[in-house]
Amino acid sequence: MEKTNASFIEPVGKVNLHSSKWALGSGLGKFHALLESFFIKKGYLLLFVGFLLGRALILAKLTPFCLPFFASVYLVRRERAPLALIGLVVGAATLSLANAAFTFTITVWFLVIFRISQKWLTNELRALPFFVGIILGIGKLGEAFILSQQLVLYDLMMVGVQACLAFILTLIFLQSIPLLTLNKRRQLLKTEEIVCLIIMLASIMTGTIGWQVYDLSIEHIMSRYLVLVFAFIAGATVGSTVGVVTGLIFSLASVSSFYHMSLLAFSGVLGGLLKEGKKIGVSIGLFIATLLIGMYGEGGGSLLKTVLESTAAVCLFLLTPQALTSRLAKYIPGTPEYTAEQQKYMRKMRDVTAQRVSQFSGVFHALSKSFSKMEVIPDEAENDREMDYFMSHVTEKTCQTCFKKEQCWAKNFNTTYAYMEEIIHEMDQNDGTVSTKLSRDWEKLCTRSKKVYETIGQQLTFFQANQKLKKQVQESRKLVADQLLGVSEVMDNFAKEIQRERENHHKQEEQIIEAMQGFGIHIEQVEIYSLDPGNVDIEMSVPFCNGHGECEKLIAPMLSDILEETIVVNKEECATYPNGFCHVTFRSSKAFTVETGTAHAAKDGGLVSGDSYSTIELGLGKYAIAISDGMGNGERAHYESNETLMLLQKILQSGIEERTAIKSINSILSLRTTDEIFSTLDLAMIDLKNASAKFLKIGSTPSFIKRGKKIIKIQASNLPIGILQEFEVDVVSEQLKAGDLLVMMSDGVFEGPNHVENYDLWMKRKLLELETDDPQEIADLILEEVIRSKSDIIDDDMTVTVAKIKHNTPKWASIPVYNLKRQA
Structure with missing residues (x-):
């Protein structure tokens, strides 16, 4: 299951010899949930991170971390920005009060300038790094001038370095802060996000430089612990990357830590190579790297101290719960957990792709039928019409x-028409020659026979x-129809192959059955x-309920409680028989529903109307209402x-x-026939x-929205479909409300009333x-x-469709299911 709003766990079994183990696991789960709520949901992790970044230094004097971190938090989690600011100011105060005052001042200036500039910004995310770099550079420039009353080249160089660092750090923090603040992340991490996260963690740990416990350096312990975790999860490649990046950040913060980069990179490689030995193997890799690098050169500290720091890191690593490393491994490429998540994602994409391919197959099948359909006009009538055109051209010149x-x-008339028709047929069949008898008879009748x-x-x-x-066009049309039909069949077969394996939800299906049976409802299959x-789908x-409505009254409300949505x-x-089973489909409810009514009449009370209408409930949570008016009346227009x-x-x-759909239809109808046959289209798409x-x-009459005593007119100017092969479609948007009445009609209704000069006012008055x-x-x-109004005379096809927008209020409230535990 990839994305759900309700996660299921197994019901609690019998309390026996494993009860103490279950109690311990439950206690750890509650403690973990409490920590997650305190640090992630309430945002106190940002307070702690801000404190460490507030006192983090580069080259023992540069502090480019504060403003990028605050700006990123302000853009990503604005409601938590005050906590981040408090942490940054307190952390900066541990270095000096002047540093704390500068941090607070530059942050306030950023807030003022950025809030004022938001009116003109089209993309805040792209503009933020430039704002941070420029504001921090100007602030540092002003600070240097105030302290020394003059600016030298060194000051300008340091300001430029800090401004560039602030720009880059803002980009890094924008990528990595969401990873620390979202407690339920569904997307898998990209390589860039992993690198940004490592840089941010290393930057945070530079805030611990100078902290010691029993003469052991905290930054060394935490950096080695970080390398151990990533080497254990992702192997040598990621482990060495973490070691190099972390060591580089520490060496920038303190030149005395330069040897530490070699130790971290080497331990990342060895730990990753020994990850098959589980945590013990990765720990051995760190010890080997510690001994080799420590014996190569002391690097500013004794070998014993370095070994003790590695031992402390290993102890923290061994105490790290398996659940944490497994959860982190799901988001890092190359791990088995990541592969499993990818397979879940691929199964979901397979189902979506199969559905789309099947729908496109239906589109191509419909196009094929459209091109292969024969003309509505009979052959005899078509021949008579062509003969009339032919003879009119001849008589015009003779x-x-x-x-x-x-x-x-x-x-x-009849004699002349019959003779000329016979001459045309003979000349057509005999390569332009006429029989002697017919020629002699025609010369007696006509003085201009030659x-x-x-x-x-x-x-x-x-x-x-x-x-x-025409014959070539018909053959081409048939060829296109055959090709489209072939494409449709291929896509339909492809969709069936994709859909052979359905996504596995066996665990959830069993739990739903168990919950229903515990409530006293028997379900055969889910x-x-x-x-x-x-x-939700x-x-x-369900066994035959004898018309009692168990599905609507009991099962759907229980599913609503389980899945936490209607x-x-x-x-x-x-x-069909008492001992059989009812097959029911349950779906998510929409916020609104549409109730429609339609009335139509053909010209002169005929059976076939040139107007057509349709109401379509699309699977994308949309409802479409359409009216099309073919040119003229009768069968061809219909x-x-x-x-x-x-x-x-x-x-x-x-x-x-x-918009694309209407353009496609226009192109199809323009190419399908050479006749000047057009049709209008009035389409309303309602998002439920x-x-x-x-x-x-498209060439249609206005529509009206009745909202209480208010009438809103909807109109647009577009040519009918089929006139131009390329045209732009104007779209009119309107926000509907519950209780609104949408009235759509063809021109036979809108322009139908007799003795009316202003059709708009007449229709608005009738609606009111x-x-x-x-x-x-x-x-x-x-x-x-x-x-x-037309004295009961119907002189044109008439169609009117009315839709009422209503709130979708479920008939039954949700029924709580107490014996099904949910994961927080």
Whole structure:
């Protein structure tokens, strides 16, 4: 289980011979929780770290740690910044009162300047190191001038060094402070974060320089302990890195500690190489390094003292609990614990990838069907229309200026049309020649027969080329459809292969079953697919409840208490016979729900409307309402509008952003046909988490939001889909509230009322006159009002959709489960 808001532990078993061991473990657990709460949650660790950094020095006189540490804490954990400031000032006071006064003054100046500059900053994180470096440099420059009343080159060099160090330390602290202040970190550490953490720990330990216990140096003991821990966890590479970095920091703080870097680096390498021997092997590595380096040169201290310091470090290391090292090992690359965490993460990513691939497969399948569908217009009607176009071009160049035009086309239309149609067919089939009989008959009727033959021959050339082009387009369309279908099948098979292994939640499944059975509810099977906060997905098989509603009234409230978030029944398939099982899906509840109502009517009371509408509940916690109006009326308009909504639904369900989805649909519809067939789209995307809404209006009429006695108009100017291949989509955002009524309609409703000059005012007045808040009743009333205003004549397709935003209030309160222990 990767991310959950509730972690389970095994129920307490029988108290027997192991009761004392359990009591000891429970006591240690409570003590550990108490320490974690005191230092991490309440922030007193920052107080202690600030105290050590306040007295940390570089080259025995430079103090560049204070301002970078405070600035980083102020940006990361602002509420804990006062504790950090107190620790820094107290630590600086141990060096000198002047140093404490400078630390406090420069911190106040930073707060004032940074707070004033926040109005113009677009990225505080990037600007912070520059602020710290410049402010500390100016402060140190002023301090040097006040003390000596003049500035020499050495002072300028020291100020520049401290400003650069402050800049770098700010970057390091910004990476490492979150590791010390977050008690439940889920992400795995990067290599840069590990190095920053090591540098920060070494910097903190420089604050212990000069501390001694029984003549043993505290900084030497703690630095060797740090190397032992990292060498034991991550091996020789990380151990030697920790040793070199820590030794380098100590050598910068005190030149007398330069030999210590060699000892730490060597002990890190040896300890890492001997980590297979567990803690004893790593400890032996430190002792070997201590003896070799100590015998090579005393380095400012006796060999006995160095060995005693290493012994103290080893004792601390051996007393370090296994739980702490195992927990730290999860975040360091190269460790088995890190690999296990990576495998968990990969299993989660596998499931998410499989779902997305499956959704994209559905998108490609829908595109394939869209390209492969035949034209709605019958072949015979299409042929008649093409013949009419062909003949109009011929007569425009021949008969239009003929003196017998009235005789041929007014008095003998049918005869002339039949002869010309026969001539066109024969010339098309016989390579431009006409039979003798037909030619003789036509010459008796027409005085410009040769001109007609020549014009028909010319037009046939264009007609045949056009037919050939249409055939190529149809073949290309079929080719694209086949390719898309193939891609869809490949992606669907790939998704099935990925989903063969479900994430392992066996322990949690058993504990849920045990908790339910302890409550007296029998459950046959539990399958947990996700325990992510806000995205819980659990399936259960429950015995037939005879319609008593156990799932909604008992199981969902108990899961809500266990998982500490509202769980509801998403889908329920009841048993078909008394001894069977009901299959139930439980999901996380959303903060808001949407109730919709729709009313529509076709032109002249027909059965097929050119308008289409759809309400889609997406899996991303969003709810989409869409209305599409195809150009014209009837079957073709319905086909275009319905195709637009079907493509929109598939693309949105795949997780593609709304603006990109509409652009994709526009490109598809523009390429799919050469006919001038367009469709409008009115889309509202409602986020069920916070009720924020986005409106995308493509050639559609305005929408209205009724909030009590207030009417809000939503409109945007975009061309209908299919006109231009490339266009920008304007998005209108609006924050909805519980109780709001969203009214969307096609142009047949908005522009439908007769004898109305201002449609906006008329619609707003009708909405304000409503005495009901039921979406379906409102939709019916609006449609009826528009039809009545037109004397019961429906001269255009009409569609109106009304949505009501409501708070999602669970019907049942959570039921506490006392026999299931949770980890704090």
